[in-house]
Amino acid sequence: MRLDLRQSLTTKLWQEVRAETAGFLASFQIPEVPQRGLHFYDIDLPNGRSLRIHLRVEPSGNGVLFVDVTDVVHLNQTAVLMAKMALDGVALNGARARLAARHSGAAVDQIER
Numbered sequence: 001m002r003l004d005l006r007q008s009l010t011t012k013l014w015q016e017v018r019a020e021t022a023g024f025l026a027s028f029q030i031p032e033v034p035q036r037g038l039h040f041y042d043i044d045l046p047n048g049r050s051l052r053i054h055l056r057v058e059p060s061g062n063g064v065l066f067v068d069v070t071d072v073v074h075l076n077q078t079a080v081l082m083a084k085m086a087l088d089g090v091a092l093n094g095a096r097a098r099l100a101a102r103h104s105g106a107a108v109d110q111i112e113r
Contacts, residue, residue, distance in 0.1 A: 033061060034084040041087045055083055
């Protein structure tokens, strides 16, 4: 029992260290500009339904986000980058760090919003 608790605590600690380290290391990486073209995502919802997401990235870096082809959102370059990281499953801390690296003049509270 005591050994199981120790292993559990060690595992949890290691997971936290890895998550923090990943966020720290991400702060040194300037995010790649999303490739232009059409990106497809299927998002499963907790209620059993799913959403079909299309992200179209224009040559200018701006883009358009389609949700089930019924809702359309026009995005600037930063919003395209944020949408792409979110859809690719980039952790929030890592995404914030990458945005901070890309926009070095931005205040921390701006990036956290």
